[in-house]
Amino acid sequence: AQKVTQAQTEISVVEKEDVTLDCVYETRDTTYYLFWYKQPPSGELVFLIRRNSFDEQNEISGRYSWNFQKSTSSFNFTITASQVVDSAVYFCALSEATRDDKIIFGKGTRLHILP
């Protein structure tokens, strides 16, 4: 069965520090997709990244970077030089492409960036 675990419930860091959000997934499929979403205090989920299981290349987008490691079934998200605007709940998610179009979300990590 598919499952996404975000073990860090809540993290607080001081502004400008780097922070990594962990995500571990479980799936029996060889074809799957991983996602990260950001939910700021306004509530709307904002899409950040989608990565398929055949592409293990790490991705960098500005201060954001993602480390995908199939060997450990992890898809971790790092924010470099954090800013107060990064404060939000971050969700990791998984979709098994061979089954249906449903996305399974982790429980989220609440990130506090302290000024």
Next chain:
Amino acid sequence: SQTIHQWPATLVQPVGSPLSLECTVEGTSNPNLYWYRQAAGRGLQLLFYSVGIGQISSEVPQNLSASRPQDRQFILSSKKLLLSDSGFYLCAWGGAARADTQYFGPGTRLTVL
């Protein structure tokens, strides 16, 4: 570009009253549509999804129902609200491709008193 709208933004309803939440998508055709609920504590629960007009799949048995009367319109309803229906309701759309990205609307915050 595609946009997704939800209304109302907030709603306070008494127990036992009916509910109708609406979601519409612009800028795309034949999207997959989804209703999620997020109770206090953050977890996202998929309630319904639809791959076409009149096609609704229910994920969780409850007193809620969904309908898709038009291609880009998705409605969440209840005949009688329960206290446990309180939460943040999010609508999302996705493309027809397998495991396509889902894009979320601004949400409706429902409080049942």
